[in-house]
Amino acid sequence: MSLYKEISEGKAYISVIGLGYVGLPIALEFAKKTHVVGFDIKEERVAMMRNHIDPSNELVAADFDNTDIEFTTDPEILKKARLHIVAVPTPIDDHRLPDLKPLLSATRNVGGVLKKGDYVVYESTVYPGCTEEDCVPILEELSGLKLGVDFKVGFSPERINPGDKEHTTTSILKIVSGSDAEALEEIARVYELIVTAGVHRASSIKVAEAAKIIENTQRDVNIALMNELSMIFNRMKINTFEVLEAAGTKWNFLKFSPGLVGGHCIGVDPYYLLYKAKQLGYHPQMIDSGRSINDGMAQWIASEIVKRIVGTGKNLRESRVLMLGMTFKEDVSDIRNSKVVDLIREFESFMVKVDTVDPHADATEVFNEYGLKLTEAPSGQYDVIVAAVQHDKFKNMKEKDFKKWAGRDAIFVDIKGVFKHEIKDLTYWSL
Numbered sequence: 001m002s003l004y005k006e007i008s009e010g011k012a013y014i015s016v017i018g019l020g021y022v023g024l025p026i027a028l029e030f031a032k033k034t035h036v037v038g039f040d041i042k043e044e045r046v047a048m049m050r051n052h053i054d055p056s057n058e059l060v061a062a063d064f065d066n067t068d069i070e071f072t073t074d075p076e077i078l079k080k081a082r083l084h085i086v087a088v089p090t091p092i093d094d095h096r097l098p099d100l101k102p103l104l105s106a107t108r109n110v111g112g113v114l115k116k117g118d119y120v121v122y123e124s125t126v127y128p129g130c131t132e133e134d135c136v137p138i139l140e141e142l143s144g145l146k147l148g149v150d151f152k153v154g155f156s157p158e159r160i161n162p163g164d165k166e167h168t169t170t171s172i173l174k175i176v177s178g179s180d181a182e183a184l185e186e187i188a189r190v191y192e193l194i195v196t197a198g199v200h201r202a203s204s205i206k207v208a209e210a211a212k213i214i215e216n217t218q219r220d221v222n223i224a225l226m227n228e229l230s231m232i233f234n235r236m237k238i239n240t241f242e243v244l245e246a247a248g249t250k251w252n253f254l255k256f257s258p259g260l261v262g263g264h265c266i267g268v269d270p271y272y273l274l275y276k277a278k279q280l281g282y283h284p285q286m287i288d289s290g291r292s293i294n295d296g297m298a299q300w301i302a303s304e305i306v307k308r309i310v311g312t313g314k315n316l317r318e319s320r321v322l323m324l325g326m327t328f329k330e331d332v333s334d335i336r337n338s339k340v341v342d343l344i345r346e347f348e349s350f351m352v353k354v355d356t357v358d359p360h361a362d363a364t365e366v367f368n369e370y371g372l373k374l375t376e377a378p379s380g381q382y383d384v385i386v387a388a389v390q391h392d393k394f395k396n397m398k399e400k401d402f403k404k405w406a407g408r409d410a411i412f413v414d415i416k417g418v419f420k421h422e423i424k425d426l427t428y429w430s431l
């Protein structure tokens with residue numbers, strides 16, 4: 001029986017492996033249509049989801065309503081499913097190379113339960129070729145089955161944007177691909193059951209993998225250009241955001257802005273493409289330069305600020321910085337690969353003390369991940385106030401609020417340029 005038919009009639013089980021930012025919303029959407037097994041390796045996360053709590057803080061309890069889902073850490077339960085959707089992390093290692101351990105481990109779990117007629121769809125962001133070259137051989141070896149004859153695979157990248165309530169799993173057009181024409185059609189129709197924005201049928205798995213990786217690479221390279229411009233304009237003593245505001249009045253000027261590029265997508269995915277390109281004998285220059293500029297931004301910002309502190313005649317060892325925000329982007333709790341951490345470490349390398357406050361980040365998580373202590377509330381006077389992350393709570397503040405924390409000759413650092421018209425008395429610096 002067709003996969004689509006079985007699922008649309010609520011007969012077949014779907015398993016979702018990896019219940020994070022990507023996996024949980026998909027699992028819950030499908031669980032409104034058919035039976036779902038939600039599998040994750042972290043017992044504490046599974047326990048929270050059983051209690052209708054999203055560990056990633058994106059969904060609310062009501063999002064679990066009217067769903068038929070069994071949360072588990074037991075890979076044996078995956079046996080029930082005919083369609084397996086893999087949405088585990090695809091990070092980089094200390095050498096900035098793809099770390100496929102979670103992906104291959106999830107693939108081994110699926111390979112161990114795969115049956116004739118099953119489908120496996122990968123949603124994790126990977127380099128072109130990964131699904132067919134790295135994952136399929138494991139599925140075939142562990143199941144003893146043959147791709148195309150006994151089971152089919154697909155790749156369907158996720159485009160959600162953490163913290164974005166408008167672009168959600170069901171409202172973003174989804175790219176789908178399959179290992180053959182039948183797989184493509186079946187997988188496309190299954191996703192059409194939940195994605196109201198529709199699906200784009202890519203011509204092959206590699207095309208779909210490449211499409212996802214270039215969406216983020218394009219953003220990374222464009223932000224790198226803005227960051228480079230801001231280093232030039234800083235020397236010219238002009239404000240980059242003012243330049244962009246003026247240039248942005250042209251109809252075809254692209255609207256990117258400078259800043260810290262953290263998180264586990266834009267700052268990571270280009271390394272997957274770099275890795276694969278180099279493996280194929282091509283050494284990308286633009287993508288590599290973009291990465292190197294963006295990875296070096298925190299260091300550059302800190303050194304510019306340190307020069308200014310010294311310029312006020314202060315002793316660095318006695319200087320204090322107040323860092324407003326620590327997560328990788330605004331209004332999310334995710335601290336992974338946050339470049340604010342690089343900024344803090346850079347200040348600390350100059351012996352400058354940093355107090356960091358963040359209404360969204362979890363203090364224990366910050367300590368476990370980075371060995372850094374969050375400050376509950378600012379105390380005393382600071383020499384530098386850095387508006388690092390534009391959480392709503394900070395964005396709505398006025399200069400008088402900041403002035404309460406400002407010491408003599410304090411510098412206000414506005415990384416995203418949002419307080420440009422607000423700060424009149426404090427010394428203002430932005431990219």
Ligand SMILES: NC(=O)c1ccc[n+]([C@@H]2O[C@H](COP(=O)([O-])OP(=O)(O)OC[C@H]3O[C@@H](n4cnc5c(N)ncnc54)[C@H](O)[C@@H]3O)[C@@H](O)[C@H]2O)c1
Pocket residue numbers: 017018019020021022023039040041042045056087088089090101102103105106123124125126157158159160161162264265
């Ligand atoms: N977060 C985003 O906005 C976003 C957007 C598009 C694409 N992606 C991609 O989607 C994939 C998943 O990202 P995410 O943000 O959902 O990650 P996440 O870290 O939020 O969640 C991953 C989940 O997978 C679990 N996990 C780890 N290893 C596992 C394994 N071997 N088996 C089962 N579960 C395992 C973790 O415990 C966690 O619950 C990545 O490839 C990422 O690049 C993420």
